[in-house]
Amino acid sequence: MAVLDGTMRAVVVHGAGDLRLEHRDVPAPGPGEVAIAVRYGGICGSDLHYWRHGAVGEFRVREPLVLGHEVAGTVHALGDGVESVTVGAPVTVHPATPCGACRQCLGGRPNICPNARYLGSAARFPHVQGGFADVLVVREDQVIALPAGLDLRRAAVVEPASVAWHAVRQLGDARDSRVLVTGAGPIGCLVVSALRAAGAAEIVVTDVHPEPLAVAAALGATRTVLVGDGTDDLTADAAIESSGSPAGFNTCLRAVDRGGLVVGLGLLPPGDSPIAANLIVTRELRVVGSFRFDREPGDVLAALSDGRLAVDPVITQVVPLDALGDAFPLAGDPTRSCKVLLDFAGGTP
Template sequence: MPACVAHGAGDLRVEELPAPLPGPGQALVAVRYGGVCGSDLHYWRHGGVGDFRLREPMVLGHEVVGTVVSYGRGATGPAPGTAVAVHPATPCGRCPECADGRANVCRDTRYLGSASRFPHVQGGFAGQVVVPAGQVRPLPEGLGLRRAALAEPLAVALHSVRRAGDVAGRHVLVTGAGPIGCLVVAAARAAGAGRVTVTDLLPEALGYAAVAGADTLVRADGPADAGWPAEVDVAVEASGAAAGLDTCLRLVRRGGVVVQLGMLPPGRSPFPGNLVVSREIELRGAFRFDSEFEEALALLAARGEFDGLISAVVPVREAEGAFALAADRGRACKVLLEFGGG
């Protein structure tokens, strides 16, 4: 079966790997679509994401959907042939974080296509993938596989908005209009935000934010009178740039909440810490998601505008071109790889 494998910085290969067999408690899924995520791009370009570095070849991908093929001994779930999305996380279920209901920050989790542990957890950009049976979710009625490929990043966005607290009727700022930032816009809208302002350097990216439901679009390098709000109630930093965090902290009101969602570059990142103190700003991290996955599937089934965020569907054999397109934010928002499954 074809698989998209990162060997190091700038070294992405489509290789033929043996098709897997499901073991006890596992499900075998034929992958149809896989969404190219920012972390996949970092592994391809830089050989790592944040502090997680490639130490061996790794199949990329954690945003995958397809159809159930079969189950291993003792495993049950949706019938073979059922269209499903794959929850990419396998928390340990034993650590203090899991016991506290925060499995998304489990200290011993396994996550598809992640180099956070060694040996790495191989990802889902392959013709077939084996996962614990409990990680497959049947699609709600009316939701096709193509749009369902957004479930994982939308769950990330929903979790970040949940970390912000009640946003109903509030003015929310989102810095960064990449795929995740645009999905944060949609998540904030679904949570009842009164107004959503989005900043980015690229007008094309801001166009996608408008599709997602943003009210105000601001060029991040624009002048002070270019639509910048005087202040906001909540800010979500989705660019992964220190400048974005700086913007969030300077524009959020006193006593407001800033959620850091984007992964900052490794090492130390400067930020205006004195503002956190003098304005009693609450700075919160948001990492992955947990129960929001089911919520994401339901939201995708209910709203068709998400289709406008999918820029291209590219055959896996052309993976390098797909990655290059996904990395060009002037040309694309979310790019999907297409496999033969389903």
């Protein structure tokens, strides 16, 4: 952490292509809040969208937005009444704050709460400022203490690993099943890891580039397929669509057995997407979405601790914050990187 004279660094997007490293006042935690000294921040697809397009889907940046929702660090200061953590403890953060009062929240599915706020998101106005900053203040119930011995780098991927874990959970019991994963970006690769942990027998992964497939293989994919080489012969009991493309979705619909299950995880382009919907009808396919996560970080941390969940091959680069201008193009190039972490240690405040 680099804090000087009460100011800190923050990664702020102002619009398409306009990403700045700025100085902000260090925020102080209010009652029931915790200030975290951020050490690592994982660059996510949504961060890349805000940087490139000034928007994620329909959510446009309308005021300067601090990016980032995949962070790990140590507790820096406590607001009044906080008792569950101590200063200096290693932690990660649950980026969502659901309302707790709607039908979805009361029904045990807060990840699809229509009123939820999410770190580093322009979905609401004022925007919810994110965690790519030396100091991040969140509610006490968003702070997730790390098990002893888990390093902060791995902790920085607990958020995307929880997204993957939630998607695998949508399969029900994945043990001994044959699963297709379309798209080997960071999320698709973490889906492979989560499928391994869940005991899947076959994990077939497709992508348009060879480099991401090599990461998927390192994580336990039993077969990798370059899309250009043809996907017509693929068969599976279930599929998890992680590419965010209609073509990937169609590969899933065609590959699963009659009566099979397709989990939609990757966000498709904004608007309506053309998919082979007749297959859903004539083959009685089940199609279910998977959005963010709820309590999965607990399972992910346990699986990281006992070695069931492999994530190291996903983290391909750790870039110091001073090299921010290189980090985003790197993270946006699937032939050069999988998950890129920003390192907030050191540097010039």
